[in-house]
Amino acid sequence: MISIRKLEKIFDSARGPVRAVDVIDLEVAEGEFMVLLGPSGCGKTTTLRCVAGLERPDGGSIEIDGELVDSAGGGTYVPPERRDIGMVFQSYAVWPHLNVFQNVVLPLTEGQRRIPRSEVRDRAREALRLVRLDGLEERPVTDLSGGQQQRVALARAVVTRPKVLLMDEPLSNLDARLRDQMRDELRRIAESVNVTSLYVTHDQAEALSLGDRVCVMNEGEILQLATPKEVYSEPPNLFVARFVGEMNFLPAKVLDAGHVESGLGAIECAVPPGCAPGSAVTLGIRPEHIGMTAGESAAGPRGQVLRQTYLGDALHCQVQVGEVELTVKAVGDAEYDRGATVTVSLPEKGWHVFPEGQ
Amino acid sequence: MRLPRFNGQVSPLLPVALAPMALVAVFILVIVWVSFQSGTLGTVHSSYTLENYHDVLGDSAIYGVIWNTLWFAFSTVFFALIIGLPIAWLTERTTIPGKAAIYVIMTLGLLIPGIFVAMGWTFIAHPRIGFINRWLVDLFALDNGPVNIATPMGMGFVQGMNLAPLAFILTTQMFRAMNPMLEEAARTAGMSATATLRRVTLPLAGPAILAAVIYIFIVGIATFDIPAVIGLGNRVYLFSTYLFTLTFPEDMEPRYGITGAVGVLMIVVALVLTAWYGRVLQRGNRYQVITGKGYRPKMLDLGGWNWAAWGMIAVYALISKLVPIALVGFIAFAPYVAPPSLEMWEQLSLNNFYNVNWELVWRGMKHTLILMFVVPLAVMVCAFAISWLVVRTRSRGRYALEFGAFLPHTVPELLFAIGALLVALFVLKDYVPLYGTVWLIALVYLVTRLPFATRALNGALLQIHKELEEAAYVSGLTMLRASRRVLLPLLRPTLMSVWIWTALLVYREVTVAVFLATESNITLTAVVWSYWAAAGMTEASVVTTLMILFFSPLLLLFWIFGRRSALAED
Numbered sequence: 001m002i003s004i005r006k007l008e009k010i011f012d013s014a015r016g017p018v019r020a021v022d023v024i025d026l027e028v029a030e031g032e033f034m035v036l037l038g039p040s041g042c043g044k045t046t047t048l049r050c051v052a053g054l055e056r057p058d059g060g061s062i063e064i065d066g067e068l069v070d071s072a073g074g075g076t077y078v079p080p081e082r083r084d085i086g087m088v089f090q091s092y093a094v095w096p097h098l099n100v101f102q103n104v105v106l107p108l109t110e111g112q113r114r115i116p117r118s119e120v121r122d123r124a125r126e127a128l129r130l131v132r133l134d135g136l137e138e139r140p141v142t143d144l145s146g147g148q149q150q151r152v153a154l155a156r157a158v159v160t161r162p163k164v165l166l167m168d169e170p171l172s173n174l175d176a177r178l179r180d181q182m183r184d185e186l187r188r189i190a191e192s193v194n195v196t197s198l199y200v201t202h203d204q205a206e207a208l209s210l211g212d213r214v215c216v217m218n219e220g221e222i223l224q225l226a227t228p229k230e231v232y233s234e235p236p237n238l239f240v241a242r243f244v245g246e247m248n249f250l251p252a253k254v255l256d257a258g259h260v261e262s263g264l265g266a267i268e269c270a271v272p273p274g275c276a277p278g279s280a281v282t283l284g285i286r287p288e289h290i291g292m293t294a295g296e297s298a299a300g301p302r303g304q305v306l307r308q309t310y311l312g313d314a315l316h317c318q319v320q321v322g323e324v325e326l327t328v329k330a331v332g333d334a335e336y337d338r339g340a341t342v343t344v345s346l347p348e349k350g351w352h353v354f355p356e357g358q
Numbered sequence: 359m360r361l362p363r364f365n366g367q368v369s370p371l372l373p374v375a376l377a378p379m380a381l382v383a384v385f386i387l388v389i390v391w392v393s394f395q396s397g398t399l400g401t402v403h404s405s406y407t408l409e410n411y412h413d414v415l416g417d418s419a420i421y422g423v424i425w426n427t428l429w430f431a432f433s434t435v436f437f438a439l440i441i442g443l444p445i446a447w448l449t450e451r452t453t454i455p456g457k458a459a460i461y462v463i464m465t466l467g468l469l470i471p472g473i474f475v476a477m478g479w480t481f482i483a484h485p486r487i488g489f490i491n492r493w494l495v496d497l498f499a500l501d502n503g504p505v506n507i508a509t510p511m512g513m514g515f516v517q518g519m520n521l522a523p524l525a526f527i528l529t530t531q532m533f534r535a536m537n538p539m540l541e542e543a544a545r546t547a548g549m550s551a552t553a554t555l556r557r558v559t560l561p562l563a564g565p566a567i568l569a570a571v572i573y574i575f576i577v578g579i580a581t582f583d584i585p586a587v588i589g590l591g592n593r594v595y596l597f598s599t600y601l602f603t604l605t606f607p608e609d610m611e612p613r614y615g616i617t618g619a620v621g622v623l624m625i626v627v628a629l630v631l632t633a634w635y636g637r638v639l640q641r642g643n644r645y646q647v648i649t650g651k652g653y654r655p656k657m658l659d660l661g662g663w664n665w666a667a668w669g670m671i672a673v674y675a676l677i678s679k680l681v682p683i684a685l686v687g688f689i690a691f692a693p694y695v696a697p698p699s700l701e702m703w704e705q706l707s708l709n710n711f712y713n714v715n716w717e718l719v720w721r722g723m724k725h726t727l728i729l730m731f732v733v734p735l736a737v738m739v740c741a742f743a744i745s746w747l748v749v750r751t752r753s754r755g756r757y758a759l760e761f762g763a764f765l766p767h768t769v770p771e772l773l774f775a776i777g778a779l780l781v782a783l784f785v786l787k788d789y790v791p792l793y794g795t796v797w798l799i800a801l802v803y804l805v806t807r808l809p810f811a812t813r814a815l816n817g818a819l820l821q822i823h824k825e826l827e828e829a830a831y832v833s834g835l836t837m838l839r840a841s842r843r844v845l846l847p848l849l850r851p852t853l854m855s856v857w858i859w860t861a862l863l864v865y866r867e868v869t870v871a872v873f874l875a876t877e878s879n880i881t882l883t884a885v886v887w888s889y890w891a892a893a894g895m896t897e898a899s900v901v902t903t904l905m906i907l908f909f910s911p912l913l914l915l916f917w918i919f920g921r922r923s924a925l926a927e928d
Binding site for chain 1: 752753754825826829830831833835836839844847
């Protein structure tokens with residue numbers, strides 16, 4: 001549905017040109033929910049805005065539903081109003097001088113994809129029902145809460161029944177509880193109108209829960225394009241590992257194909273091919289993959305609890321094991337005293353090995 | 359340099375934005391060009407020369423003029439700040455009641471033209487005809503009137519009172535931006551009240567006050583109306599009035615080369631001062647502390663001093679505006695210029711109204727109305743184009759645009775008037791007959807009103823999130839429809855206030871009108887001036903009184919629609 005080929009975008013800045021998007025390729029299938037994930041300035045929003053036609057690429061091409069909308073070389077450029085898209089903005093961007101109904105109706109009456117007058121009312125009501133705002137038609141949008149404004153924006157984006165729905169951090173201005181609620185609803189709405197979605201966020205929880213696939217970006221490049229599960233369990237490099245979820249890192253040296261030497265002694269783990277014995281690597285293990293039991297009864301390395309953070313559903317403990325400080329996530333009602341001796345278990349499958357220089 | 363682009367296309371707004379800047383460049387360049395010319399301009403009998411500069415700098419008159427101008431400008435700054443600063447402090451940092459009323463008084467003060475007040479002050483304190491002097495001479499049997507308003511300092515006093523609202527507005531912003539928590543932090547850090555004042559408050563306020571001083575000084579050295587009304591008749595010349603006598607000498611052919619040379623000197627001074635102003639302002643902005651949500655400056659409770667504070671404001675309003683203007687109104691009905699007395703009261707009549715050339719007044723009125731309609735429209739269209747390109751595009755060319763729109767702010771408007779005059783007389787004379795038309799005046803007004811309008815619109819556009827426009831594009835609205843349905847409705851309050859503010863300033867503008875007025879394009883203010891200059895003080899008072907009467911409903915209009923953003927911007 002969306003084909004991005006060799007997309008390139010360069011911005012002028014005070015310190016010279018900045019490559020915001022550095023030649024990326026991306027295919028989004030029909031009906032797919034694709035999430036672009038990355039820190040600010042990684043190029044995800046620029047990519048989205050290029051698809052919307054709000055930015056003109058400096059290189060490469062974009063197709064929407066088989067139609068070429070951007071071709072930097074060929075000089076093709078379809079302006080945003082003639083693309084079959086809907087878009088939800090980070091700031092909601094609901095028009096403050098119009099009420100809820102007028103906001104949703106404007107694309108139908110003034111836009112390039114306008115429909116016969118007689119159908120406008122029904123179509124707008126349908127969109128408002130979809131986002132559960134029916135009954136608020138006559139309200140000035142400025143009277144609505146942030147969550148409601150974002151629903152108006154969503155209704156406005158889907159009211160023209162676009163093939164593609166673009167969302168630019170739509171939840172980042174909402175508070176935490178509302179964000180979770182809207183996240184589920186976004187997914188429901190995208191599925192019910194069967195639209196192809198491109199969703200930009202810097203929030204990994206959003207990305208993992210919403211996306212059919214997640215595209216992790218940094219410095220204008222795609223680092224990983226995979227299902228949420230793969231992104232979480234098989235980060236291909238240190239950046240993705242750091243950015244998605246939490247992980248303990250420690251420097252190590254390769255011993256052989258199945259062992260590395262680290263501050264915790266020799267560790268059994270799968271060393272990726274290409275890491276010669278003696279080469280430096282970074283080891284990673286997620287807090288929830290480390291087991292922990294009180295006392296010294298179990299087998300395994302011993303450690304001291306340094307401090308702990310109670311999170312309600314879990315407990316984060318800082319544990320000193322040898323020279324290494326590890327974060328361990330303990331689920332349930334376990335409690336440890338500060339300074340208590342614990343035994344940790346570090347399963348072989350939990351380890352990630354990242355070659356140096358990544 | 360890349361042109362400002364929207365999605366790769368040169369915006370159709372660009373020519374609209376560049377047109378007024380081209381005018382600015384032409385007006386300034388023609389002055390520079392003329393200053394290096396001798397002989398009959400625009401003919402083969404002219405040639406390049408440095409003789410004009412030689413003549414100007416060799417004539418001792420110019421040094422007297424410079425001395426007078428400096429005296430005048432410093433007095434202006436002094437009186438403006440000594441009145442404006444305390445009132446600003448009162449409104450921003452104390453519990454004085456009726457703050458809205460103070461704002462009304464100060465805004466109106468900004469709108470009432472200096473020329474009217476200057477006429478009133480002539481009646482009050484002119485060495486010969488001034489009422490105070492007449493009373494004092496009678497009372498103490500003196501030979502001469504002891505008070506003389508027709509000195510650089512006297513005129514500086516009048517202009518200082520006139521510009522006190524400007525000082526007020528400039529420093530209110532400072533008081534508002536200055537976070538009292540910084541002072542509280544100093545106190546909790548163990549500093550005494552005086553140490554806090556010395557080490558925290560004053561250093562923080564310093565740049566803003568210095569910026570206000572420079573700004574008022576720039577306005578001061580370029581003032582024409584007050585020195586013209588009070589000083590010309592007494593042969594006290596400032597830069598501006600000296601330029602006027604050079605451009606319109608009474609008994610010989612004008613030497614425009616000399617005008618040009620003096621004009622160039624003035625441009626250089628203005629540019630240097632503006633550059634300094636910009637640097638000081640930058641330093642001041644660095645001190646602005648970002649204030650949190652719960653930011654509520656603690657107000658000083660004045661208690662019984664409220665009355666004294668209001669007394670001071672009332673005295674200021676009386677002296678600066680009410681008394682001078684009431685006197686002008688009185689003279690409009692008096693048989694001759696004389697102090698108000700019982701005897702005079704009985705002689706008041708409408709006789710002066712019969713002496714006024716109503717055909718002339720009507721003509722002036724017509725031209726003023728045309729200008730009040732055309733200029734705000736043109737200003738708004740150009741300012742919108744500039745602001746949109748500056749705020750909404752990323753090209754580096756936008757900085758050039760922004761600077762270009764600010765430039766007219768730095769050059770005194772009378773120089774634009776002279777530039778326009780020279781262009782009409784010597785450059786365009788055979789191609790476009792602009793000389794003696796209101797359009798020539800309109801072009802200068804467009805240029806001089808542009809900086810304010812652009813700044814107001816920049817501010818408003820920055821407030822309107824870019825995504826609101828983009829949401830319209832992705833909703834399928836074309837640029838034109840998006841502007842009509844989204845952008846313009848959102849900008850309407852600012853556009854309204856800019857419109858009315860510009861119209862009001864056009865109505866009251868004197869300097870440009872006087873420099874460019876002929877029989878065929880005279881405006882109302884130029885009518886007042888022409889009577890005054892021809893010693894028709896009573897007739898001038900009649901027309902002024904009428905102008906003030908017309909002014910009142912306009913002010914009301916401004917108050918209803920426009921005050922919000924206009925106050926914050928100028």
